Amino acid sequence: MNLNLRNAVISNVSSSNQEQLKDTIVDAIQRGEEKMLPGLGVLFEVIWNNADTNEQHMMLETLEKGLKH
Structure with a gap:
């Protein structure tokens, strides 16, 4: 089985509105289950690929700050 x-993650959320996407992200984080991490990674990849250079820089600053706490 391939x-x-x-594609599966994107297909599952492609028709979601912002509130549904937020619920999906918050639920995955709150559950803290390892199996949710790849899906969050796919969502981050979509965000990153659709962000301009300034937005990517802001994300990197936020990530760096978050990792230092």
Whole structure:
């Protein structure tokens, strides 16, 4: 069985509105289950690929700050 995780995650959330996307992200984080991490990674990849250079820089600053706490 050949499972393309990226396509599966994107297919599962492609029709979601912002509130549903937020609920999906918050739920995955609150559950803290390792199996949710790849899906969050796919969502981050979509965000990163659709962000301009300034937005990417802001994300990196936020990530760096968060990792230092």
